[in-house]
Amino acid sequence: MDQLGLLLEGFSVALTPMNLLWLLIGAILGTAVGVLPGLGSAMAVALLLPVTFSLDPTGAFIMFASIYFGGLFGDSTSGILLNTPGNSSAIATTFEGHRMAKDGRASKALGTAAIGAFTGGMIATTLVVFFSPYLVKLATLFGPAEYFALAAFAFVAISAVVAESVVRGLIALAIGLSLAMVGIDGPSGAARFTLGMPEFLDGISIIVVTVGLLALGEVLHVASRIHREGPAMSIQASGSPYLSWREFTAAFPAFLRGTGYGLPFGAIPVGGSEVPTFLAYGTEKRLAKRRGDTDFGSRGAIQGVAGPEAAGNATAGTAMGALLALGLPTSATAAMMLAAFQQYGMQPGPLLFERSADLVWPLLASLFVGLVFLLIINLPFAAVWAKLLLVPKHYLYAGVAVFSVFGVYAIASSMKDLWLLLGIGVLGFVMRRFAIPLAPVLIAAILGPLAETELRRALAVSEGDLAILVSSPITASLYSVMAVAIVISAVQHVRHRRANAAAQAPISSSAL
């Protein structure tokens, strides 16, 4: 139980007044960005990255930890009150959450979401603390071929299995890989795709890519439809957010079931929490049917909010573990955390626990403290946060645009980054317009260099023999899981297309 001692030491750093202040500021800012419609926790980290530039690394990461979870606490609010989820991870919560809001139980739905997010995050973080040494040991077994297999797994999962259209998912993936190749090639020192401009030798910053795709892309997308859309109807949050004992006993198993779905998915790179939140929602729905619960699907059932919300935050917790111990970002938000580490010259992975133990343990400790803070500022004050939804859209998106250009300029005071940001913003807009998924671009841009380096290293060792890529038990099992996932996904698509064709549904074209 070495970890307990280290964790306690971490708490002693995290609980100093200055670090508690950063934690609180991070929690407030993270929740605020999360509540704003269209911005999720990846955006919260990306936009607030410059805020931390003048802090020491420990303070900065403590703040990131609370921004990271804060974004997840906030993003169910606009889903529940407006029926427009702020983030794709909040869609599953929206179904029952908005029903509860329409039934006059908006505060209760927001309170359930906050407790769910807290439970999922707590359990996941505890597991990360106790399992990280084993993850680190596992990571030392990984050679170039294994790392390439992990990256390939992430690429296939995010672009082919999870995406609506395989071709569009792969296009997004290839765009991300292209962005990642710009700059000096690490192993050989060759300048690639820099157009002869020295500014591009350092490559394209992942922060510019994220802010461009997610924030400016969203601003342009909103601009393209704001004058044609009807106003969204907001429901006022009234009543008590606290659960009665009966409600709590009804919701508690759902919290645990949701957490159970979320935990493994944090460690698998399939783009974040959409899959586990939908799994949790589906389970609650089936269970409600079996119980004969008529609230589910009509008045809104508390379990339908509790399950998905716990799943979402459990995913975020284990994603943090995978990032710290393996150096593997499994979602866009984790990718932003990786970028933040790189900004401070640190590389997450097995060595991080040895070299930067004085940073890792305070970070893990502050995840616990941050979750407590977030519960305190979210559970009683959920209705206050909901007031943020009253900010007129034109000010909101003007503010997002100004903060995006500010954040990107503040990274390096570089005009090149600003022009690049505009270009990538337009790319994000075009991709949104044609429903091309954005997540593969981010995953490819962040994992691309790792995939390329490890692939070349593996092939250099084997002198070009491709068999090395599948020769170890770890790689063989990763590729088999990948193959099974592809087969299941193909069967699923065929089955749905048949069902659509049989029903002669007018939406059959959307199945493509």
Next chain:
Amino acid sequence: MTTALTHPPVEAKPASWFTGRSELIVSVLVLGLAVFLTVGTVTMAVPEGSGTPGPQFFPTIVAGLLYTLAVLLAVQVIRAPRTIDGDSNVGLSSDLLTDLGDIDTTSEIRVVRSSVHPTTKKRIGATDWRTTGTVFGALVGFTLILQPLGWLLAGAALFWAIARALGSNRPVFDIGVAIIFSSCIQLAFSAGLGLNLPSGILTGVLSWIN
């Protein structure tokens, strides 16, 4: 990438061949990216002694992938044109989510909103190029004036222009909001946290700038 914005709106001509096929522009862009990668790979100055596989290995694979995808997308779009509907920008597999979430089309509240405006009856899916163009223009303008005018004025101008384009109808009041917003960023980050922001023509006028 700007070609996509200056491109005349194809929706103007009713039911032309391009209706539902405007995505061909994506095919063209993907093809363009593939050509760019090919040219860059062929003309790359490879330092001596770089091992095999060298720096051209991975770009070759990605370029090949892009060529294939450009063709596949074009074939898909030509064979089955699709109109852009409401809020389908999630990009996740609806088949997958439907199975996982046990979703049926009748009982779940549609998160995707109607594709027709409730009062004006205009199609929402059709892009409002004027507003989008104005916002993009404001961003380009900001980038051009940032260095000469300084953050405070450029940031305020950007805020004002975007708020106006997105439908604010109180231009004078907005000037105040915009200046307060950009001053707050300047105060908090430049004076407070010591980040470097260009001060432009206001250098030395106010002590807390720069």
